[in-house]
Amino acid sequence: xxxxxxxxxxxxxxxxxxxxxxxxxxxxxxxxxxxxxxxxxxxxxxxxxxxxxxxxxxxxxxxxxxxxxxxxxxxxxxxxxxxxxxxxxxxxxxxxxxxxxxxxxxxxxxxxxxxxxxxxxxxxxxxxxxxxxxxxxxxxxxxxxxxxxxxxxxxxxxxxxxxxxxxxxxxxxxxxxxxxxxxxxxxxxxxxxxxxxxxxxxxxxxxxxxxxxxxxxxxxxxxxxxxxxxxxxxxxxxxxxxxxxxxxxxxxxxxxxxxxxxxxxxxxxxxxxxxxxxxxxxxxxxxxxxxxxxxxxxxxxxxxxxxxxxxxxxxxxxxxxxxxxxxxxxxxxxxxxxxxxxxxxxxxxxxxxxxxxxxxxxxxxxxxxxxxxxxxxxxxxxxxxxxxxxxxxxxxxxxxxxxxxxxxxxxxxxxxxxxxxxxxxxxxxxxxxxxxxxxxxxxxxxxxxxxxxxxxxxxxxxxxxxxxxxxxxxxxxxxxxxxxxxxxxxxxxxxxxxx
Ligand code: BES
Ligand code: MN
Ligand code: ZN
Numbered sequence: 127x128x129x130x131x132x133x134x135x136x137x138x139x140x141x142x143x144x145x146x147x148x149x150x151x152x153x154x155x156x157x158x159x160x161x162x163x164x165x166x167x168x169x170x171x172x173x174x175x176x177x178x179x180x181x182x183x184x185x186x187x188x189x190x191x192x193x194x195x196x197x198x199x200x201x202x203x204x205x206x207x208x209x210x211x212x213x214x215x216x217x218x219x220x221x222x223x224x225x226x227x228x229x230x231x232x233x234x235x236x237x238x239x240x241x242x243x244x245x246x247x248x249x250x251x252x253x254x255x256x257x258x259x260x261x262x263x264x265x266x267x268x269x270x271x272x273x274x275x276x277x278x279x280x281x282x283x284x285x286x287x288x289x290x291x292x293x294x295x296x297x298x299x300x301x302x303x304x305x306x307x308x309x310x311x312x313x314x315x316x317x318x319x320x321x322x323x324x325x326x327x328x329x330x331x332x333x334x335x336x337x338x339x340x341x342x343x344x345x346x347x348x349x350x351x352x353x354x355x356x357x358x359x360x361x362x363x364x365x366x367x368x369x370x371x372x373x374x375x376x377x378x379x380x381x382x383x384x385x386x387x388x389x390x391x392x393x394x395x396x397x398x399x400x401x402x403x404x405x406x407x408x409x410x411x412x413x414x415x416x417x418x419x420x421x422x423x424x425x426x427x428x429x430x431x432x433x434x435x436x437x438x439x440x441x442x443x444x445x446x447x448x449x450x451x452x453x454x455x456x457x458x459x460x461x462x463x464x465x466x467x468x469x470x471x472x473x474x475x476x477x478x479x480x481x482x483x484x485x486x487x488x489x490x491x492x493x494x495x496x497x498x499x500x501x502x503x504x505x506x507x508x509x510x511x512x513x514x515x516x517x518x519x520x521x522x523x524x525x526x527x528x529x530x531x532x533x534x535x536x537x538x539x540x541x542x543x544x545x546x547x548x549x550x551x552x553x554x555x556x557x558x559x560x561x562x563x564x565x566x567x568x569x570x571x572x573x574x575x576x577x578x579x580x581x582x583x584x585x586x587x588x589x590x591x592x593x594x595x596x597x598x599x600x601x602x603x604x605x606x607x608x609x610x611x612x613x614x615x616x617x618x619x620x621x622x623x624x625x
Pocket of ligand 2: 473
């Protein structure tokens with residue numbers, strides 16, 4: 127999808143998108159088009175019962191006096207209520223409406239609407255972001271889809287009096303959209319294509335953007351004592367990897383980095399504690415935390431963010447085999463703490479235990495934030511709307527909540543406490559990898575992770591529900607949502623980046 131910005135002019139083909147507001151108000155360009163078309167727009171919206179509510183659309187075909195194939199009148203709702211995320215939603219709605227329309231070019235005219243708090247350049251940029259995010263499709267393996275069902279839209283042209291400013295406003299958002307698309311692609315790829323080694327190779331492509339990438343193989347991890355992570359991958363024919371990404375964009379490249387850690391289980395069968403067959407295919411999405419971290423690094427490098435960030439992802443495949451770990455095994459993690467593995471399907475916490483410890487030990491980061499599709503229980507608690515947020519630090523938690531509101535990638539704070547911590551005590555080792563039956567399952571997992579964090583400010587995001595889903599969302603269709611990239615990019619931009 128090519129996005130460009132230029133001065134207002136009537137398009138010669140494709141769709142021409144104009145805006146309208148509640149109370150039969152047309153934006154300036156819509157009004158002048160209505161004059162050219164002899165009142166056809168007003169007649170059409172009246173006939174359609176169009177109210178100008180946000181996201182409402184009316185199509186006019188074959189209008190006499192216009193070369194474009196179609197006029198689309200789009201409602202903005204009350205202008206004073208529009209903020210960037212709402213404009214993104216409007217852009218996404220138009221993309222969904224026109225994506226397979228057969229039209230190649232979509233031209234959108236942005237006017238100075240009275241009451242609007244956003245500048246025209248921000249309006250244009252955020253509309254384009256929403257449009258681009260919603261235009262995402264993963265069609266790599268569909269070889270027989272008829273042309274008519276494929277996305278037809280190839281370019282989006284935003285018309286504004288300030289095209290230069292709009293381009294500047296859009297450039298960083300485009301880099302973020304690249305990160306989101308990368309995260310979605312990685313999740314969409316099945317387990318036979320993306321496994322730890324091929325995944326690490328994909329991540330190495332970020333070197334082209336200036337990200338330092340280091341890949342640790344099993345031998346290197348064994349030397350470091352990362353037996354918890356290794357235990358998860360030991361049943362698989364695919365070798366485990368730990369990938370470390372560094373983006374040093376701050377003026378002082380030695381500045382203490384921010385650290386993001388992701389669970390990258392490329393397929394979670396459950397291991398010897400095998401999952402039921404129904405829906406097991408969905409466990410190719412069990413690398414959602416890592417994909418968010420990789421997408422974030424892509425976004426930061428793409429927009430040359432002035433900040434030092436390290437991303438660490440633990441890549442493993444959880445499989446049953448004669449080499450797999452068994453329930454009852456006791457393993458010694460890199461931290462020295464021992465773990466009784468009572469359920470091999472509680473594997474994400476084992477991977478993160480070593481990845482967190484390694485990150486803290488090597489980088490002494492300003493803070494650590496981990497993301498993981500960690501527990502089914504968080505879906506029971508929060509559905510697909512909020513990620514579960516656990517933290518030992520109030521500032522970190524508040525800032526993540528604010529960034530969540532600003533990007534519509536929401537988080538909901540969950541508790542940590544000594545009482546919950548007791549639930550993971552083991553009789554034979556320092557801890558066990560499950561809590562007390564089905565009680566507070568997401569909290570037990572978070573308490574487990576906390577035992578691998580010393581005094582470092584830390585937050586854990588359980589994104590099992592928000593990483594993917596079957597529901598059609600405003601900014602994305604069913605499948606992987608790419609959750610976390612925009613949240614963390616915004617969190618960094620608002621609180622940690624040099625100006
Ligand atoms: N990857 C799963 C969590 C998950 C479940 C993510 C459903 C997305 C959708 C995780 O590894 C897991 O299996 N967790 C177990 C933990 C239990 C054995 C303590 C769970 O949630 O059932
Ligand atoms: Mn599991
Ligand atoms: Zn898992």
